[in-house]
Amino acid sequence: MMKALNHIAIILFVTLVSHSTFAQQDPMFTHYAFNTLAVNPAYAGSRDALTVTGIGRFQWVGIEGAPITQTLTLHTPVYKESLGLGLSVINDKIGPINSTSFYADAAYHMKVNDKGHQLAFGLKAGGNLLQGNLASLRTTDDDDIAFSNQISTEFVPNVGAGLYYYTNRWYAGASSPKILENSFGTSAAKKGEERHYFLIGGALFNLNRVFKLKPSAFVKLTASSPIEADLSALLIYQDLLWGGLMFRIGDAFGILAGLNITPQWALGYSFDFSYGLKTISYHGGSHEIMLRYDFIYKEKGKIKSPRYF
Numbered sequence: 662m663m664k665a666l667n668h669i670a671i672i673l674f675v676t677l678v679s680h681s682t683f684a685q686q687d688p689m690f691t692h693y694a695f696n697t698l699a700v701n702p703a704y705a706g707s708r709d710a711l712t713v714t715g716i717g718r719f720q721w722v723g724i725e726g727a728p729i730t731q732t733l734t735l736h737t738p739v740y741k742e743s744l745g746l747g748l749s750v751i752n753d754k755i756g757p758i759n760s761t762s763f764y765a766d767a768a769y770h771m772k773v774n775d776k777g778h779q780l781a782f783g784l785k786a787g788g789n790l791l792q793g794n795l796a797s798l799r800t801t802d803d804d805d806i807a808f809s810n811q812i813s814t815e816f817v818p819n820v821g822a823g824l825y826y827y828t829n830r831w832y833a834g835a836s837s838p839k840i841l842e843n844s845f846g847t848s849a850a851k852k853g854e855e856r857h858y859f860l861i862g863g864a865l866f867n868l869n870r871v872f873k874l875k876p877s878a879f880v881k882l883t884a885s886s887p888i889e890a891d892l893s894a895l896l897i898y899q900d901l902l903w904g905g906l907m908f909r910i911g912d913a914f915g916i917l918a919g920l921n922i923t924p925q926w927a928l929g930y931s932f933d934f935s936y937g938l939k940t941i942s943y944h945g946g947s948h949e950i951m952l953r954y955d956f957i958y959k960e961k962g963k964i965k966s967p968r969y970f
Contacts, residue, residue: 687838687857688730688753691907691915691931692716692951693879693891698734699749700859701836702766703783703825706738706745708968711956722945726756736766737956743770745781758793764838768825778828785821785838790814817843819854831864832970858882865969873897875905875969893917897969907933919951927953 690696696716697704713735721727736747747766752759764787771780792814823836836859843854863877879891889912895905900921907915915933922928929951955968 687881688718688728688732688751689891689909690716690718690730690732691891691917691933691947691949692929693861694863694875694877694893695929695951695953696732696734697825697834697861698736698747698766699732699751700838701783701823701825701834701861702747702764702785702821702838703768703781703823703834703836704745705736705747705766705768705781705783706742706770707768707779707781707825707827707970708736708955709738709742710968711735711737712953713956714951714953716949716951718947718949720947722948724944727944728753728755730754738770744768745770745783749785758791760792761790763787763790764821773826776828778826781825781827783823783825783836785823786819788816788818790816817854819843823859827970829865831862833860833862835860855883855885863970871899873900873969875903887911907931909933912936913947915947925955925957927951929953 687700693700695714698714714733716730716732718728718730718732720729730751730753732749732751734747734749736745738745745766745768747768749764749766750762752761754760764785766783766785768781768783771782772778773780819839819841821836821838821840823834823838825834825836826832837856838859839854840856841854842856858881860880860882861878863875866874866876868874873896875895875897877893877895881889890910891907892910893905893907893915895903895917897903902918902920904916904918907913907917909915913933913935915931917929917931919927919929929949931949931951932946933949934946
């Protein structure tokens with residue numbers, strides 16, 4: 662029974678790949694508030710330190726061919742902190758399809774007032790490396806042309822842009838990380854990328870001497886799909902421990918927890934499950950691990966206490 666379900670799941674994944682991966686439906690994350698650079702280049706250099714963040718997502722654990730995604734981002738302020746530079750790498754595997762993106766980011770930060778408000782303009786340039794072997798799948802119809810092709814390795818360049826307004830207490834941003842709507846794939850399954858738009862926002866509230874509340878929102882818009890919105894709220898205890906809930910409208914619930922191990926190291930974990938598809942009985946949910954490190958500049962001596970954006 663489980664083998665049959667696995668085969669069905671793979672076919673469903675390939676169907677999704679034909680309509681989503683080739684259309685570049687970007688990977689989803691529960692830790693989206695820790696993965697801002699991947700979607701908005703204007704975020705580069707906004708943390709006052711060289712920041713390196715790694716996120717691993719294991720979706721629908723227990724189902725063969727389920728999505729697995731790894732993200733590595735790094736960014737730093739340069740030139741009197743008015744310029745930020747960054748790099749983001751995302752590897753996304755769904756069944757027989759593997760997509761790896763490489764992007765360089767640059768942002769210009771402009772002081773808006775004397776209260777610490779800043780506006781950043783960012784650009785992103787790079788591309789996606791796509792690999793796939795649909796012929797490796799076992800199907801009931803050996804003559805199905807959609808499953809008999811090898812997707813050759815090809816690199817598809819792209820560019821993106823974004824705006825990011827931030828203060829010590831709140832932030833908001835808008836971006837489109839892949840502006841060009843390229844076409845790629847086999848002749849039997851030629852698809853085009855669709856432009857995505859992202860809106861982000863969040864704030865930090867002092868509830869009392871020991872607790873802070875950090876709500877945030879992440880909205881994704883594209884022409885061929887319904888609006889997707891992720892809402893989360895984290896409760897932070899003494900700038901050390903944090904935990905909270907995530908709600909993806911029409912799709913999933915999630916829980917998040919984390920620890921600021923030192924002023925430089927932060928570790929996070931999340932678990933989410935889909936209530937829309939009602940498939941939780943067939944898999945172990947989706948899991949994420951986040952690890953972040955802030956390099957302290959010698960001339961500064963310390964990181965501004967602590968940064969949550």
